[in-house]
Amino acid sequence: MKEGRILLCEDSPYDVELTCNALARLRVSNPIDVARDGVEALDYLCRRGQFSGRAPGNPVLVLLDLKMPRVDGLEVLRMIRADAALKTIPVVVLTSSREEPDVALSYQLGVNAYVVKPVDSEQFVDSVGRLGLFWLLVNEAPPAGGARG
C-alpha cells in the first residue's frame, strides 16, 4: 500500500469518525488528515496558515464533503482544479446530497467521483471502504508533483 495521505474535508465530527472507521474496517491504513471546512482544506493544500509546516506533497486522495461552513466543497473543488500544482489530485465528493444540480456541477468542475453517503452503516462502510480501496490501491496516483514551497 502506498503511503500517500488522505485529506478528508468534513465538518461533522461524527461523519469524520464514521468515515475513518469505515476505512479502517477495510484496512486502508493511509494516514488521514482532516479539514473541518473549505478554508482549512485550502490552507492544507496550499501549505499555509496552520498547515504551513506540513511536509510537501499532495495527498493521494481528497474526500470532499459539499456542505461545509465558510467555504463549501464546490468552491474548494474549483480552487483545486484551477491551481496548476493541485489540479491533478483525485477528488471524490462524499456527501449526503443526491441532488442533481450538485452532481452536475461537481462533474462540471472536474470531480473524479461522486459518492452519496448511505444512511445505513453497513452500506456506508461498504461504500466508503471500497472507495478507499479503489483510489488507494487500484488507481494509479498521479505522479508526485512538488507542492508549492
Next chain:
Amino acid sequence: MLLAVAAPLVLALAIGAYDDYQAASRDSLLRSLVLAAVAILLALLIAFALLRRIGDQVRRIANTARRVAAGATGERARIEDIAEVAEVATQLNAMLDAQERRAFALARESEFRVAVAHLSQRALAGASLDRLRDEATASVTGVLRADSCKVIDARPGRTPAGIGEATLERAAAVAIGGRDEPFGELRVQRDGPRGFDSDEMEFLGAMANVLALAEEKREVELQRDALGQERSLLLERLELQLERMPIVCVLFDERFLVSYVNPAAERTFGWGHDEMTRRHPFETFIPPERYAIVERLFERLRSGEYVHASGEGLRKDGTRVLLEWVNTPLHREDGTFIGMMSMAQDVTERVRAEEAIRDLNAELEDRVVRRTAQLEEANKELETFSYSVSHDLRAPLRHIDGFARRLEGSLTGASATALRDLSIIRIAAKRMGELIDDLLALSRTSRTALEVRRVDLGALVREVADQVPPELGAPEIRWRIGTLPAVLADASLMRIVLQNLITNAIKYSRKRSIAEIEIGALRSPQGETVVFVRDNGVGFDMCYKDKLFGVFQRLHREEEFEGTGIGLATVRRILHRHGARIWGEGEPDRGATFSFTVNLAEVQG
C-alpha cells in the same frame, strides 16, 4: 228576224213578180203589185211592231238604268228576247252587278274599318277586357252576319268553352295574340253555303289584333301595378326599418339641413324630431370642435364621395356620445346633389368596453407576471427546502445508524433485549431515511418541468416490467400485456408512474402461487383512452378507496407488505400534472385494478 221574215216574202214576191212579168199579163201584174203592196204593208207592220217592241225593251232597260242612277238598289234589267237588246240588258246587268259588288265591297270594307276603329277606340278608352270581348263578338256577329261569335280563352286556368253542341262546318277562328302563346281565339260561325272570304278573315284578324293589344296592355298594366305594389311594399318596409332600427338615421337636404331623423336618432341625441329637423346639425348634435372637420366632410360628400367617419356627437344634455358614421350622398340622375343619408352606430359603449377589456388585460397580465413570480419564488423555496432536507436530515440519521452499529459491535455479552433495542433504533433510522427519500422524490415530480413528447407506452411497460427485481413478486408471474398506445407525456415521469403501479401489482400479488398481471388499454364510454394495471393479489376494501392516494397512507400493515405509502401519491401527482385522472378498484383478496386516462399521441381511427 225581221229580215228573215221579210226576205223570203220579198223574194217570193219578187220571184212571183218576175214570173208574173214574164207571163206579161196585166192581171197577174196587178195581182203581183197588190201582193207586193200587201207584203210591203205587212212587212211595214211587222217592222213597226218589232220596232215598237225593241223600243219598249230598250225603254225598259233605260228605265232600269235611270232608276239605278236615281239610287235604286238591286235593280236588274230584264233579259229581253231580242238578242241585241238582251245583250245590252245583260251587259247592263253585269255592270250593275259589278257596281253593286263594288259598292258592297266598299260598304263592307267601310263596315269592317268602322267596327275595328270602334273597338280600338273602346280599347284605348280603357274598357275592361270582358266588355271589349263582348263588344267584339257582337260587332263581328253583326258585321259578318254570323250565327255566333265567341272568344275562347287559351290561358291556363280557364276552361275553354265549346262552340256549341251541334257540329257546324261553317266556322273560322283567329288567334288572339302571338302564334306561340296566344291569349285565346276569336271564333265565328255562320250557317250557309258560303265560307268566309279573305276580306272577312282579314277583318276577323284585325278584331283579334285589337283584342290582343288590349290583352297585352292589360298584362303590362298588371305588371306595372305589381311592380308598383312591390315598390310600395319595399318602401313601407324601408320606412318601418328606418323607424324601428337601433341605428341612427339622419337625412339631410342639399343645404345639409336635417330633413328627417329616426327614433333611434332621437333617443341617441336626446332631441326630438321637430327640434332637429329643418336645422343645420351644427345647431344640435355636432359639437363645436368638429365643425371644421364636418364642414370638410360635407364638401366631399357634395362632390359625390362616400365618406365614413367616426367622432363624437353632442347630446341635448351636453354629454357626448361616440359614433361611427356611414354617409351616402344622394344625387339625381343628372348629377345634381339633393342631399345625404347618414347612418350611425353608437359605439360609446363598445369603445368603453374595449378600453375596459384592454385595461383588464393589462391588469391580468400584471397579475400573471406577479403570480408567476410568486410561483417561481415558491418553487425556489421548495427547492431550497428539498435541498436542505436531503442534506441536513440525512446526516443525523446516518450518525444514529452508524453509532448504533458500533454500539452493537462493542456490546459483547449484552442482553438480547438490549441488542433488540439497538436494532430497532437502527431500523427506525433507516425507515426515516426511506421516508425522506420518498418525500424528496414526490417533491421532485412537482418541481421539474414537464417535457411532453410522444411516448410508446408498450415499450415502456415492457422495460419497467423487466427491471423489477424478481424476488419482489410471486414465484411465477403471468403477464398479459395488451396493445398499448403511444401517448403524449413526460417520458421520465411516466416511467415513474409505471414503475410504481407495476411494482405494486407485483408486490401485492406475491402471495399467490401464480400472479396474474394484466396491463392494457381501452376506450371509455366518454371517448377517453384508459390504461389499466390489474393484478390478482390481495386487493383492498373499496370503502378505503379515498385513502389510496394519500401521502404515506397505507391500507396494509408494514409486516405484510413493505412500503412507505408514497408510491400512489406520487403517481397521482404526476398524472394530475398531465391533466389525467387515476382511480382504483379492488376487492379484498380478489385483486385490484388501477386505471388512468392518457392523451393519445395520434388520433386513432
